[in-house]
Amino acid sequence: MQTKARSPLAALVVLLVVTMAAAAQPQQQLVPCMYIFGDSLVDSGNNNNILSLARANYQPYGIDFTGAAPPGRFTNGLTVVDMLADMLGLRPPLIPAYAMAQPADFARGLNFASGAAGIRPETGNNLGRHYPFSEQVEHFRAAVRQMGPNAGSPERLGRCIFYVGMGSNDYLNNYFMPNYYTTAQSYDPAAYAADLLQEYSRQLAALHALGARKFVLAAVGDIGCIPYELARISNNQDDDDAAPSSDSGTGISISLGGVGLTVGGGGGGGSTQAANASRSGGNGGGGACNEEINSAIAIYNRGLLSMVKRLNGGGGGGRMAGATVVYLDTVRTGRAVAASAAAHGFEVLDRGCCGVGRNNGQITCLPMQQPCGDRSKYVFWDAFHPTEAANRIYAARAFNSSAAAGDAYPINVSQLAAI
Template sequence: MYRKARSALLLVLAVAMAAAPALVAPAPQQLVPCMYIFGDSLVDNGNNNNILSLARANYRPYGIDFAGGPPGRFTNGLTVVDMLADMLGFHPPLIPAYAMAQPSDFARGLNFASGAAGIRAETGNNLGRHYPLSEQVEHFRAAVRQMGASASSPERLGRCIFYVGMGSNDYLNNYFMPNYYTTAQSYDPAAYAANLLQEYSRNLADLYALGARKFAIAGVGEIGCIPYELARINNQQNDSNSGTGVSISVAGIALTIGGSSGGGDGRTPANASRSSGGGVCNDDINSAIAIYNKGLLSMVKRFNRGGGRMPGATFVFLDTVRTGRALVENAAAHGFTVLDRGCCGVGRNNGEITCLPMQRPCDDRSKYVFWDAFHPTEAANRIYAARAFNSTSTADAYPINISQLAAI
């Protein structure tokens, strides 16, 4: 009896020990001490929730696949930076929005991104209040002042990842809205890109002065092929007066979503092409974006050579255009079947207005590249994040990927 009981006990212990690693598996090592995020609605996670702005996503169906409900992310679930933070070992919880963070969060990481924000201060004013890049940098400066001396030391901040993704709204909600902004009258595309990059450079230098050394700089995607642009081009082919945007009144303030492009005359751009998803892309916008991205890559190369007078800093350029094209070319392998239409929204391609409150989205989000008129689904974000973090191709991340940046 004793031998049987002893054997049974040993068997139970063996099973328990075998199961223990699965129950208490160690979390992946955190690769850097902190992460700070600057950008627009592609990576905003709630900073716009409590300000007077149309650029908000704190209502369903936004966040429908996010545990706990809609937190303010402009997608159905996680964003690119959520996934990058997870890959870097920041889990749980995710990097919090600055507007909702506690002082105890500051040393670990903060997200300063703001929907509708741009590099230029006036960008996005057509959508109401927001925090442009310069204001996001000032928010970081304030956070550094509130951190303890050890948490804000140059040595510690120099090992953190600083993700910055700006520029989309400087085109969508500025340059290509000639009925609202005058930049297209003042600059040709090359001069406008140069102006943006000059201001961008100043803000990056300010972050460097505050201790940043490891920068991941995201380029602007081919926004001429997003559902919003596909919808507008389709409408313009049928109605020459449809290029003035959608006007909405919020608390007595008149705001406009979108506007004319390609000269502002409401016609289909002469320079238009078929997208991989079957729609017609606005190549006037894509050509302007190409000039900006080329300049941004050149800026990264110059900074890495020491041309920006930021010794010890490393800059990585994330080529979202090439990654996006690769995603579309291999869409079937990733499970995508809908490439040119939002999972929710209003009008052609679900692209004329973003998701309405309590609107029912598509049932299978994993098959859609786009969540709404402007933003990718969580499924698409996962591919962008994986390539930025792991890719060995400089077509995705130049000169190194984010995992290599973290290891420096």
């Protein structure tokens, strides 16, 4: 029997139906659970109800988040770990913040991250209460006890993803805040990085002892190029050309979004040695990056990568038995995003979508402030944190990166999940 050929329109309809049916299929869950440790880049509300200036549970934070109330994320919508959890098949619902989770949530995953937190326990104390890395690990220990012998068994936890993103505040809210902390007087950048990584390693060992085997460790990005630092550099340059004011170099300390801010002065970040040209483009002022901070971060990131190689067994002693550790090169990813900004729809790379002052970076997003209209065109949501659009690219590259792209080493997150 002769079969009548479909018309091009009919064929297109069939293709659309098949595509929609495939999209409707539930995504395969690649791991049984995910546990998250970090700072405001991945905090999902743990600071909401504590005495802290590092909080984001007010509008317009979460303006694009599905739900009625601002969820406590330091962005307009989802964070990078929200998206990674989705790619791992762990959504919906989202991985809950530990402070708001129910015991029934514990086995599937918890987010322990806390705005202003660092590796060192004193980091971020200028902003009030928060949960440093060591305390986040203790919260996980308590959760494991509540999960019981089945859900909290080392065998099951060994198949889960443990994401850690720490270190930014140890520089922004510690080392480069000499009017509040003494670490810059006690350590040169290399010694400080070594001290941070020693404590980092201790906390990873504690997680490993509880059963963690699959780790994702995010490097610290080029924080010398965030809108806050660009605004500070512009402010310092203006001060050099004008008579000094009474608040020059000190300013008024304000914080509403995750790290310390200073209005009208140097921001407590120490001396600034700026590059001659900014790595960020776009409009809105803002010249060179703070290369003093970026250089210190580069030392830390090199040490973190060396630690990852050692823990994986490629660098001598110190390997964690049975563990696989992935390093996310967020500096490389950030520069790749900047280099191909137009292809991603980004038009503004050096200003916050929401904020006050130069680069929308001198004061972070104020309660009920009107943000930019099209968040998809901005890399930065506020003075410090990426937009959901930027987070989506960071997550996709971490999950799918090839060896040649180099966003993840030695394997990407999807490959880690498959082990």
